[in-house]
Amino acid sequence: MRILSSLFIIVFFIAAFSCKKKDKTNPEDAVNFQKSDMLTHASNQIILPGFANLQTAVNELNLSWVLFKSDNADVSFLQLQEKWEKAVLKFHRVKIYEFGPSSSVGFRAALGTFPTDTAKIIANCDNANANLALVANIDAIGFSALEYIFFRQNAKSQLMGDNELQIYVDKLILKIVNEVSTVYSAWNSSYGTTFSASTGTESTSGFSLLINEYNKEYELAKNAKLGIPIGKQSLGIPQIRYVESPYAKISLLILKENVLALRDLFQGRGMNGVDNLGFDNYLNALEKASLVSTINTGFTDIEDILNNLSDDILYEIQNNPSQLDALYIKMQNLVVHIKTDMTSAFGILITYQDNDGD
Amino acid sequence: MKLYSLSKTTSIAPLVVFRLLFGALVFYGAARFLIKGWVAELYINPQVYFGFYGFEWVKPFAENWMYLPFILMLICSIGITLGWFYRISTVVFFLSFTYVELLDKTNYLNHYYFVSLVAFLLIWLPANAHFSMDAKANRVKIRRTIPKFYIQVVQFQLACVYIFSGIAKLNSDWLFQAEPLFTWLQSHRDMPVFGLLFSQKWIAFAFSWFGCFYDLFIVFFLLNKRTRLFAYFFVIVFHLMTGWLFPIGVFPYVMIFLTLIFFSPKFHSKVLTRLKILLNYSENKIELPRKSRIRRIYYASLIYIIIQVIVPFRYLAYPGNLFWNEEGFRFSWRVMLMHKEGLATFYIRDPKTKGEIEIVNSTYLTKRQEEQMSTQPDMLIQFAHFLRNEYKDTTLVFNKQDYHIQGASVHADVFVALNGRPAQKMINKSINLSEKKYNLQHRTWLEKYKP
Numbered sequence: 058m059r060i061l062s063s064l065f066i067i068v069f070f071i072a073a074f075s076c077k078k079k080d081k082t083n084p085e086d087a088v089n090f091q092k093s094d095m096l097t098h099a100s101n102q103i104i105l106p107g108f109a110n111l112q113t114a115v116n117e118l119n120l121s122w123v124l125f126k127s128d129n130a131d132v133s134f135l136q137l138q139e140k141w142e143k144a145v146l147k148f149h150r151v152k153i154y155e156f157g158p159s160s161s162v163g164f165r166a167a168l169g170t171f172p173t174d175t176a177k178i179i180a181n182c183d184n185a186n187a188n189l190a191l192v193a194n195i196d197a198i199g200f201s202a203l204e205y206i207f208f209r210q211n212a213k214s215q216l217m218g219d220n221e222l223q224i225y226v227d228k229l230i231l232k233i234v235n236e237v238s239t240v241y242s243a244w245n246s247s248y249g250t251t252f253s254a255s256t257g258t259e260s261t262s263g264f265s266l267l268i269n270e271y272n273k274e275y276e277l278a279k280n281a282k283l284g285i286p287i288g289k290q291s292l293g294i295p296q297i298r299y300v301e302s303p304y305a306k307i308s309l310l311i312l313k314e315n316v317l318a319l320r321d322l323f324q325g326r327g328m329n330g331v332d333n334l335g336f337d338n339y340l341n342a343l344e345k346a347s348l349v350s351t352i353n354t355g356f357t358d359i360e361d362i363l364n365n366l367s368d369d370i371l372y373e374i375q376n377n378p379s380q381l382d383a384l385y386i387k388m389q390n391l392v393v394h395i396k397t398d399m400t401s402a403f404g405i406l407i408t409y410q411d412n413d414g415d
Numbered sequence: 416m417k418l419y420s421l422s423k424t425t426s427i428a429p430l431v432v433f434r435l436l437f438g439a440l441v442f443y444g445a446a447r448f449l450i451k452g453w454v455a456e457l458y459i460n461p462q463v464y465f466g467f468y469g470f471e472w473v474k475p476f477a478e479n480w481m482y483l484p485f486i487l488m489l490i491c492s493i494g495i496t497l498g499w500f501y502r503i504s505t506v507v508f509f510l511s512f513t514y515v516e517l518l519d520k521t522n523y524l525n526h527y528y529f530v531s532l533v534a535f536l537l538i539w540l541p542a543n544a545h546f547s548m549d550a551k552a553n554r555v556k557i558r559r560t561i562p563k564f565y566i567q568v569v570q571f572q573l574a575c576v577y578i579f580s581g582i583a584k585l586n587s588d589w590l591f592q593a594e595p596l597f598t599w600l601q602s603h604r605d606m607p608v609f610g611l612l613f614s615q616k617w618i619a620f621a622f623s624w625f626g627c628f629y630d631l632f633i634v635f636f637l638l639n640k641r642t643r644l645f646a647y648f649f650v651i652v653f654h655l656m657t658g659w660l661f662p663i664g665v666f667p668y669v670m671i672f673l674t675l676i677f678f679s680p681k682f683h684s685k686v687l688t689r690l691k692i693l694l695n696y697s698e699n700k701i702e703l704p705r706k707s708r709i710r711r712i713y714y715a716s717l718i719y720i721i722i723q724v725i726v727p728f729r730y731l732a733y734p735g736n737l738f739w740n741e742e743g744f745r746f747s748w749r750v751m752l753m754h755k756e757g758l759a760t761f762y763i764r765d766p767k768t769k770g771e772i773e774i775v776n777s778t779y780l781t782k783r784q785e786e787q788m789s790t791q792p793d794m795l796i797q798f799a800h801f802l803r804n805e806y807k808d809t810t811l812v813f814n815k816q817d818y819h820i821q822g823a824s825v826h827a828d829v830f831v832a833l834n835g836r837p838a839q840k841m842i843n844k845s846i847n848l849s850e851k852k853y854n855l856q857h858r859t860w861l862e863k864y865k866p
Contacts, residue, residue: 088611088614088615089614090604090614091604091605091610092604092605093605256605257603257605258599258602258603258662259662280775284773288770288813289771289773290772290773290774290775291770291772291811291813292765292768292770292771292772292811292813292818293768293770293771294770294813294814294816294818295814296813296814297814298814342614343601347837348837389760392758393758393830393838394838396756396758397756397757397758397830397831397832397838398756398832398837398838400756401598401754401755401756401832401835401838402598402835403602404595404598404599404601404602404754405602406662
């Protein structure tokens with residue numbers, strides 16, 4: 058008995074010390090890296106400022122809408138369009154975080170569903186009792202619905218003469234303002250702290266949710282904003298109908314903002330532009346520096362192509378399809394590194410069923 | 416020369432205690448499954464099921480009828496514990512449980528396979544011949560002793576789990592990279608107190624080597640009277656720790672309780688005596704079993720043992736890397752052995768227009784199915800065949816124009832990361848998967864694994 062217990066203990070310690078400790082060239086990384094530090098940084102410097110910016114933007118949108126209603130001036134209308142654009146871009150900075158307060162509101166879908174159903178919008182205008190919270194109305198609300206109303210041909214004159222449409226816009230903007238405010242205040246008051254401390258491996262932990270939504274958001278950007286319009290799911294036949302932003306024509310600008318938001322979260326780049334703890338630092342702590350540079354290069358390549366294209370995917374589908382194809386391939390290549398390499402290195406769980414690692 | 420005497424008998428007590436515990440554990444398992452809502456999630460909601468080779472005909476019941484096997488499991492597990500219509504309880508339990516496990520290999524777990532096997536063994540063992548409602552009601556011949564090999568078969572089954580999973584750990588990733596344990600342990604780095612340890616490589620190495628040693632030898636320490644208590648202490652610590660760190664469900668409890676079968680008949684008799692006093696239990700006469708039946712069970716056990724020993728080694732019949740190809744991987748007690756993450760993008764290629772349709776897997780698969788399918792070659796080919804059938808003869812409308820697709824080929828771009836290595840290509844997109852067969856032969860169309 059005693060011999061065996063010592064044998065057990067000896068084996069344990071031989072195992073324990075059989076590998077020499079390595080010199081830590083970067084003490085900030087290797088062993089000391091804490092997920093909670095990274096999540097706190099993401100929450101305080103990226104997510105909260107992101108929602109704050111969006112709140113400012115939608116409030117400004119509302120103000121310029123009120124102004125336009127009162128003066129009907131050309132300059133007010135131009136300002137309204139600008140404020141819409143600004144708000145849409147800010148929205149794409151925080152669309153990733155579809156968990157916690159966002160998922161209970163259905164934030165991503167309520168604000169960002171496209172293409173919008175113009176017939177439904179017109180029908181809803183005639184119906185004072187239309188319930189915009191219904192799932193059936195998801196494609197008649199949000200930024201895409203506003204875009205149709207603000208940017209279609211003769212948008213200004215159609216708006217000025219149509220009281221029902223104005224009431225509909227009131228409702229749409231109010232809905233957005235309320236939802237943004239709900240989500241922002243929830244993050245600000247308590248969810249932010251809950252999130253930062255939720256570092257476990259279970260599928261419901263803050264960190265797992267963040268990684269899962271990160272993967273989902275990346276694939277949404279790749280498929281919905283690019284792949285489907287250029288025909289990747291339709292025998293190569295472009296699907297003009299599914300293009301985002303067909304009226305304001307800023308689809309590629311939106312895609313770029315979406316990609317930059319994903320890149321900044323990866324790098325831990327705060328809204329103030331300062332690069333701090335991000336997924337890249339965690340990967341470095343796991344001695345995966347080459348993966349970090351692969352992912353960074355992937356983002357740069359995507360950005361480079363986007364910089365050489367106009368803001369409108371419709372124009373590029375007609376004039377530059379090969380570049381869009383190249384962009385798609387770059388985005389597709391990066392999925393492997395994000396979804397497979399990065400996620401597997403973090404060792405998080407996607408589902409909550411039992412597992413025995415096979 | 417006689418190697419083994421069938422007339423060697425021993426107390427029935429260990430088998431009876433085993434019956435009590437097994438029934439209670441599987442009751443807990445089935446109840447947990449129901450309470451967590453997994454019946455709907457795993458067996459009602461999915462559109463596609465990945466059947467096992469040769470068992471694809473096993474299909475789920477319609478809608479809420481899928482609750483039926485689970486309710487049967489609950490009833491039968493009570494029957495097993497109480498020894499109440501024991502024979503029919505074990506048969507129905509084995510059939511319901513195995514039926515559910517055969518539905519979708521997405522949900523395959525080694526310990527489910529273990530439960531199926533033990534339930535099968537219990538059908539043939541007279542675990543209700545003492546301290547049971549059947550015995551009380553004279554529905555069964557009462558026995559105080561049974562042939563020794565009845566207990567040994569059960570011990571053999573538990574030994575299989577440990578020893579084969581120990582042998583499986585004798586690979587370079589486990590021993591010299593401490594993978595996948597390092598990846599899994601470091602993810603607990605924020606845990607209070609222990610977190611700092613888990614982010615260190617040497618801890619992963621210590622766990623790996625200790626785990627391997629434990630699995631290989633724990634059975635022998637349990638068999639030896641002098642080391643038994645000490646070994647059992649390690650059984651408890653080891654399983655509680657793995658249960659605490661990893662999402663392995665009921666497995667730790669199954670092993671902690673069922674390894675008691677290695678304890679002496681005296682120990683189990685004491686337990687039963689206590690229970691009998693507690694429940695004021697008594698039963699009648701003792702009858703001896705027929706010899707011929709014992710002999711038949713003995714030879715059947717030998718065949719069973721030989722099969723159990725061969726099955727985990729069937730992978731040797733295949734060339735290439737076992738973890739990559741997964742040919743002969745399941746049913747071999749390879750537990751917590753690898754961490755695979757994959758990305759599988761499928762394409763339908765229309766022979767007429769040469770155009771492609773990129774498939775969004777989540778249109779057809781649940782998250783867990785997609786996760787499992789992306790790394791397991793046999794599931795990849797099954798999904799490819801599913802897609803082939805979906806697009807066999809179909810008309811799609813793009814931009815208000817009809818496209819009739821017939822005899823489309825199915826292609827896939829598959830990347831898999833194994834045990835923390837960078838992802839590498841598993842299937843080349845040029846291969847037409849709709850032509851490849853799903854069978855048990857070596858899959859030559861997989862890219863070779865580059866360590």
